[in-house]
Amino acid sequence: MVEPIAELIEALSRLPGLGRRSASRAALALVREQLRLLQPLEGALKRAKNEVCCxxxxxxxxxxSENPCKMCTDPARDDSIICVVEEPSDIIALEGSGAFKGRYHVLGGKLSPVRKMGPEKLRIAELVDRIKSGGAKEILIAVSTDMEGDATAGYIQSVLEGAGSGVKVSRLALGLPVDSGIAYSDPLTLRRAISSRTFDF
Amino acid sequence: MVEPIAELIEALSRLPGLGRRSASRAALALVREQLRLLQPLEGALKRAKNEVCCxxxxxxxxxxSENPCKMCTDPARDDSIICVVEEPSDIIALEGSGAFKGRYHVLGGKLSPVRKMGPEKLRIAELVDRIKSGGAKEILIAVSTDMEGDATAGYIQSVLEGAGSGVKVSRLALGLPVDSGIAYSDPLTLRRAISSRTFDF
Structure with a gap:
């Protein structure tokens, strides 16, 4: 394997979802089809580097050229509810549901002692500032449903209560995913689905 | 989704093995971790574009800076046998087997009426020239074992016979893959494994 291709495989295999094998395949395809694959990717990376910001x-x-972003300035969206997510990718998933028309707030992660993510590394102070500047009546916490997500949600709730903000704090419902079978569900999910069972369906 | 990220997802999703979903994930990771992911990939693509050739x-x-390549000039390799493959990636797989120490010849594809790949698009004339210039006694055809590969192998065989080259033409054995079960094998493979059964194992 020549050095530049080995370097390309190495750079590609760092991406999430690409193993060594698929990185090799992608690298060879990039080299083989430079006009169709390599050059558009090179241009897109350069543009992303130069134009994208938070x-x-x-x-x-x-x-x-759009800061604050379109979501923040869109007059059709509801200022009274802010949905708190870990990462920008979560927004894409939530927008895909079509069920949320409020504003978003990205934390940039979740609390994790193992990965040394303390509250000071999350955009929580910015959230408090946004709430203080008015408009929001409800904060919908849409973080992971694991232990770190639970800790993050609990921490945000206590900070907002401590700040005397007066906003309501909600969290996404736990239960069975749509289109899943009972037999394939884990015990913790089933326990939550039973305790949160609904008579209104 | 902002335009530069959408463009990056589009460029990534053209790569083999990356669906829309993993391309999105990779694109967001690239934007988030520019130092660790985006910049090395950008540099590797530029190097591959500028330095790699056939x-x-x-x-x-x-x-x-190395043309002919290391494989072609390595004095430790056997000049008397040339292994004909479709793509450079096939060489990596064959080298991984450790069982071939001759030279290689890349066709650049296989015959395919559907994809408009005629013999003039494959490096067959170059193969004939190499054989004419002497040294090779055997041509090992290592192309796909599908209909298009069969047609390609047959075509090369007839060209080499027509050119009166006097080289022997061989092809990789067909049979069961190692570590596989009989129950999972397809009928055609089993038929070949039976007809080519060996008493010398």
Whole structure:
């Protein structure tokens, strides 16, 4: 394997979702089809590097020419509810549901003693500032449903209560995913699905 | 989704093995971790574009400063046998087996009426020239074992016979893959494994 291709495989295999094998395949395809694959990717990386930045308000990705981002300035969206997520990718998933029309706030991660993520590394102070500047009546916490996510949600709730903000704090419901079978569900999910069972369906 | 990220997802999703979903994940990771992910990939693509070329002799990838490539000039390799493959990636797989120490010749594809790949698009004339210039006694055809590969192998065999080259033409054995079960094998493979059964194992 020549050195530049080995370097390309190495750079590609660092991406999430690409193993060594698929990185090799992608690298050879890039070299073989430079006009169709390599050059557009090279251009796109350069553009992303030069044009993308984080929205000063919500923390999601935007372009330098639109800061605050479109989501933050869209007059059709509801200022009274802010959905708190870990990463910009979570916004894409939530937007895909079509069920949320409020504003977003990106934390940039979740609390994790193992990965040395303390509250000072998350955009929590920015969230408090946003709430203090008015408009929001509800904070919907949409973080992971694991132990670190639970700790993050609990911490944010206590900070907002401590700040005397007066906003309601909610969290996404736990239960069975749509289109899943009972037999394949884990015990913890089933326990939550039973305790949160609904008569209104 | 801001435009530069959408463009990056589009460029990534063209790569083999990356669906829309993993391309999105990779794109967001690239934007988030520019120092660790985006910049090395950008540099590697630029280097690959500027330094990688095809070996004038075998057609595999090499760097401009080494042409013919290392495989073609390595004095430890056997000049008397040339292994014919479709793509440079096939060489990596064959080298991984450790069972071949001859030279290689890359066709650049296989015959395919559907994809408009005629013999003039494959490096067959170059193969005939190599054989005419002497040294090779055997041509081992290592192309796909599908209909298009069969047609390609047959075509090369007839060209070499027509050219009166006097080289022997061989092809990789067909049979069961190692570590596989009979129950999972397809009928055609089993038929070949039976007809080519060996008493010498």
């Amino acid at each position: 929205c000063a308000q919500c923390g999601a990705f935007t372009v330098r | 070996c004038a002799q075998c057609g595999a990838f090499t760097v401009r």
